[in-house]
Amino acid sequence: MIYLDNAATTLKKPDQVIDAVVNAMRTQGNASRGAHNATLSASRVVYDARVKIAKFFNFDTPSNVIFACNSTEALNIAINGTIKEGDKVISTDTEHNSVLRPLYHLQKTKNIDLQFVNADLSGVLDLNQFERICDNKTKVVVVNHISNLTGNVNDIKTISKIAHNVGAILIVDGSQSAGTMLVDVKDLGIDIYCFTGHKGLFGPQGTGGLLVKEGVEVEAFKRGGSGVKTYEEDQPNEYPTRLEAGTLNSHGIAGLSAAIDFINEIGVENIHKKERELTEYFYNEVIKIEGIKIYGDFSSHAAIVSLNVKDYDSGEVSDALSNDYGIATRPGAHCAPRLHIALGTKYQGAVRFSFSYFTTKEELDAAINALKVIAS
Numbered sequence: 552m553i554y555l556d557n558a559a560t561t562l563k564k565p566d567q568v569i570d571a572v573v574n575a576m577r578t579q580g581n582a583s584r585g586a587h588n589a590t591l592s593a594s595r596v597v598y599d600a601r602v603k604i605a606k607f608f609n610f611d612t613p614s615n616v617i618f619a620c621n622s623t624e625a626l627n628i629a630i631n632g633t634i635k636e637g638d639k640v641i642s643t644d645t646e647h648n649s650v651l652r653p654l655y656h657l658q659k660t661k662n663i664d665l666q667f668v669n670a671d672l673s674g675v676l677d678l679n680q681f682e683r684i685c686d687n688k689t690k691v692v693v694v695n696h697i698s699n700l701t702g703n704v705n706d707i708k709t710i711s712k713i714a715h716n717v718g719a720i721l722i723v724d725g726s727q728s729a730g731t732m733l734v735d736v737k738d739l740g741i742d743i744y745c746f747t748g749h750k751g752l753f754g755p756q757g758t759g760g761l762l763v764k765e766g767v768e769v770e771a772f773k774r775g776g777s778g779v780k781t782y783e784e785d786q787p788n789e790y791p792t793r794l795e796a797g798t799l800n801s802h803g804i805a806g807l808s809a810a811i812d813f814i815n816e817i818g819v820e821n822i823h824k825k826e827r828e829l830t831e832y833f834y835n836e837v838i839k840i841e842g843i844k845i846y847g848d849f850s851s852h853a854a855i856v857s858l859n860v861k862d863y864d865s866g867e868v869s870d871a872l873s874n875d876y877g878i879a880t881r882p883g884a885h886c887a888p889r890l891h892i893a894l895g896t897k898y899q900g901a902v903r904f905s906f907s908y909f910t911t912k913e914e915l916d917a918a919i920n921a922l923k924v925i926a927s
């Protein structure tokens with residue numbers, strides 16, 4: 552199989568990630584639950600991972616690195632833990648349902664004033680509109696870093712300035728940016744950065760988390776065992792325990808930690824450069840094929856190319872790629888309803904090709920040739 556669905560999850564994981572998970576399953580007890588060797592081994596791995604992740608994103612406070620089982624959970628924690636009854640909240644057309652559905656839910660249950668910044672036909676956000684609608688009443692801004700449909704990179708630095716000018720908190724969905732580009736949360740001015748472990752970070756599924764800037768208050772999302780302060784009725788107030796009730800996925804976290812080591816050995820900027828070269832190569836070849844329409848703004852872009860062939864249904868094209876050529880892509884709506892509507896692809900969907908550091912030029916050539924045949 553030629554796997555070009557890395558924006559869904561990276562299939563090829565570094566061997567050291569797999570070895571770390573297996574080793575953790577053989578040796579690790581329950582982190583922060585006691586003081587015997589097995590539990591201490593788990594606690595050390597989890598602590599090291601917090602420190603490593605903080606450094607990776609240039610984040611100052613390892614104890615505010617909160618583990619969750621994916622970015623959906625991280626986003627739910629961030630959104631539900633910061634937005635209050637009647638708050639004005641701004642989000643965008645580029646969001647994934649992991650942001651949209653929690654926000655729509657709060658619109659119904661907490662009567663929030665939810666407003667969206669629109670994307671144009673290339674999926675680019677209107678920053679002037681952002682500035683216009685972001686006023687002193689705005690409490691929280693929630694924005695995607697990279698669209699999982701177009702691959703466009705949103706201008707987080709500018710959005711951060713707009714949000715902070717009115718005293719709002721900025722939550723960023725880093726699902727597609729973590730591991731695929733240099734993310735410096737301090738430089739970008741992010742208050743809460745949510746990430747998933749199984750995509751660009753090459754970690755196991757079931758890992759992810761959020762980085763909560765010091766001083767930002769996020770209410771507990773779930774409550775339960777923490778291994779500390781057992782006789783207190785409330786969830787302990789300190790991070791990370793405030794947001795981490797229950798046994799952690801320390802086996803997965805061991806894998807995620809090894810994955811960060813792998814990325815650091817290569818250099819995240821080198822990974823970004825290689826993915827960018829692959830994307831440009833694919834884009835420049837595919838754009839020449841008659842009948843193919845590509846979506847997105849390729850001036851600032853991740854390793855994603857979404858396209859359609861004439862007016863063919865995206866599901867049929869993706870099936871043909873899989874059944875006739877052994878090429879895995881993702882058709883349909885990509886959990887991005889507002890952006891598909893903005894691009895005019897609500898009914899056709901789009902065929903998404905997404906690459907990773909392990910993708911080869913030969914694999915791209917096979918996909919390009921397959922598209923030529925399908926389009927003709």
Ligand SMILES: Cc1ncc(COP(=O)(O)O)c(C=O)c1O
Pocket residue numbers: 558559621622623624647649695697698699724726727747748
């Ligand atoms: C932009 C974006 N946000 C959120 C998610 C949800 O990620 P997860 O399924 O790992 O929670 C995805 C995954 O496709 C995504 O691409």
